[in-house]
Amino acid sequence: MVRALIVDDSPIQRRLIARMLSAHGDIEVVGSAADPFEAREGIIRLMPDVLTLDIHMPRMDGLSFLRQLMRHHPLPVVVFSAFTPRDSELALKAMDLGAMEVLCKAEGPDQARATFERLADAVHAAGRVRLKRPRQASRAARQGPRCGVAAALRSRTSARVIAIGASTGGTQALQKVLCEMPADAPPILVVQHMPAHFTASFAKRLDGLCALTVREAQHGDAPTPGLALIAPGDFHMTLDKRNGAWAVSLHRGPRVNFQRPAADVLFRSVAEVAGSAAVGVLLTGMGKDGAEGLLAMRQKGAFTIAQDEHSCVVFGMPREAIRLGAAATVQPLERIAHSILTPPPRN
Numbered sequence: 063m064v065r066a067l068i069v070d071d072s073p074i075q076r077r078l079i080a081r082m083l084s085a086h087g088d089i090e091v092v093g094s095a096a097d098p099f100e101a102r103e104g105i106i107r108l109m110p111d112v113l114t115l116d117i118h119m120p121r122m123d124g125l126s127f128l129r130q131l132m133r134h135h136p137l138p139v140v141v142f143s144a145f146t147p148r149d150s151e152l153a154l155k156a157m158d159l160g161a162m163e164v165l166c167k168a169e170g171p172d173q174a175r176a177t178f179e180r181l182a183d184a185v186h187a188a189g190r191v192r193l194k195r196p197r198q199a200s201r202a203a204r205q206g207p208r209c210g211v212a213a214a215l216r217s218r219t220s221a222r223v224i225a226i227g228a229s230t231g232g233t234q235a236l237q238k239v240l241c242e243m244p245a246d247a248p249p250i251l252v253v254q255h256m257p258a259h260f261t262a263s264f265a266k267r268l269d270g271l272c273a274l275t276v277r278e279a280q281h282g283d284a285p286t287p288g289l290a291l292i293a294p295g296d297f298h299m300t301l302d303k304r305n306g307a308w309a310v311s312l313h314r315g316p317r318v319n320f321q322r323p324a325a326d327v328l329f330r331s332v333a334e335v336a337g338s339a340a341v342g343v344l345l346t347g348m349g350k351d352g353a354e355g356l357l358a359m360r361q362k363g364a365f366t367i368a369q370d371e372h373s374c375v376v377f378g379m380p381r382e383a384i385r386l387g388a389a390a391t392v393q394p395l396e397r398i399a400h401s402i403l404t405p406p407p408r409n
Contacts, residue, residue: 064189067110068094069101069127070142071119075167079114079142082178089185098127105135111189114181115161117143117152125155132160138188142167142181150263153256157233160375162188162348166257183320187348191230191376219403221248221365222339223285223301223308225332227325227355229255229347231375235395236345237268240290242399245273248341249285251293251301251310251332253325255347258295265292283310293323300331308335319351325379329355338363341402344389345369347379357388365405366390367398 066089070076076094083089092108095101097119104110113131117124124141131137141156141164143149153164163184168177224247228236232254243250256264261278268276268290279291279299285308293299297312318324325344329352332340342359344352346369360366368380368389373396383389393401 064089064186065092065108065111066090066114066185066189067092067101067104067108067112068114069098069119069124070094070114070116071096072116075116079178079181083114083182083185086182086186089182089189098122098124101127105131105137110137112138112140112162112185114140114142114185117141117145117149117156125152125159128156128159128161136160138162138191140165140181140184140188145257145260150260153260154233154264154267157230157256160231162191162230162376163255164257164260180320187378191348191378219248219341219405220339221341221402221405223332223336224248224250224341224343224402225301225328225359226250226252226343226345227329227347227352227379228253228345229321229325229349229351229376229379231346233264235369235375237271238395239343239345239399239402240268240274240276241272243272243274243290243402246288247274247403248287250274250290251279251285251299251328252290253293253299253323253328253352255321255323255351256295261292261295268292279310279312281310281312284308285310293328296322298323298327300327301335302331303335319349321349321351325352326355330358333358333362333364336364340364341405342366343368343398343402344380344383345395345398346374346376348376349378350382352379353382353386353388356383357386360388360390367401368392369398370394 080091093104095104141161144167168174265278274290276290300311302311342356368383370392371377373394
């Protein structure tokens with residue numbers, strides 16, 4: 063049983079969220095709070111496994127509370143708020159601060175049931191995560207990526223495409239990996255579990271930090287050296303072959319592992335289209351998305367990498383890949399870019 067505490071300034075929303083979550087037999091709503099100060103008392107008194115957290119609240123905003131919570135009393139948090147496209151930076155900040163998941167409240171009654179089902183899935187998964195205190199970044203990491211080191215290694219890889227999947231903790235992990243890739247790295251396709259409208263801001267942020275060009279993918283994009291394409295929120299992304307050339311396709315198929323975009327969808331397509339000419343990477347994340355797709359890539363001859371437990375915020379996705387035998391190598395985050403660029407020789 064997962065014990066949940068609801069933090070939202072709206073009494074109507076608190077009652078609605080409580081009723082919808084309580085309909086799931088494996089979730090117990092142990093209490094609610096109208097603001098972070100009430101939430102602090104509730105955490106001490108009720109000892110919940112997971113919080114749902116609104117962002118726009120009186121007395122203290124949700125991000126400030128999330129920052130303090132993760133610093134002093136780390137607890138799995140699912141952010142559930144009425145984000146707009148203009149709020150995309152808030153969503154990215156919540157992920158950076160350690161939110162397990164960021165979900166948008168439904169804009170209308172037609173979307174409400176599906177939205178609450180996703181919230182219940184997220185609460186159920188987050189409540190079973192054993193959260194670690196975030197480690198202090200090394201001095202080298204704080205000083206930024208060592209692009210010159212990566213550039214010196216770029217000739218060692220024969221990969222024609224790199225596919226990366228990430229979820230919880232992935233915004234920072236992806237920044238670390240992509241910023242260590244050289245400007246003429248092989249084309250990179252990325253699935254990061256993120257709500258619709260927010261992936262464009264995420265890509266723009268990375269584009270300003272990395273030697274690579276980073277942008278949100280568009281249907282029909284051609285993967286080219288030096289370009290990293292981020293799958294848009296709410297769209298699956300696949301690699302296809304058209305008229306003898308590779309191209310990216312976007313579609314709104316069914317959710318896979320409760321996700322759209324899903325890393326499994328991307329990885330399976332790369333396995334079929336690129337085979338041994340690809341590298342697959344599975345980073346930190348909650349759940350199991352990407353594990354079977356990474357296995358498909360390895361079975362087709364691709365070089366596959368999983369992030370190690372010590373450097374993951376949540377070890378769920380990489381753990382499942384390792385369990386399946388999908389990872390040819392398991393590496394700490396700081397070694398993943400190097401592993402991509404310097405794969406072992408083929409037998």
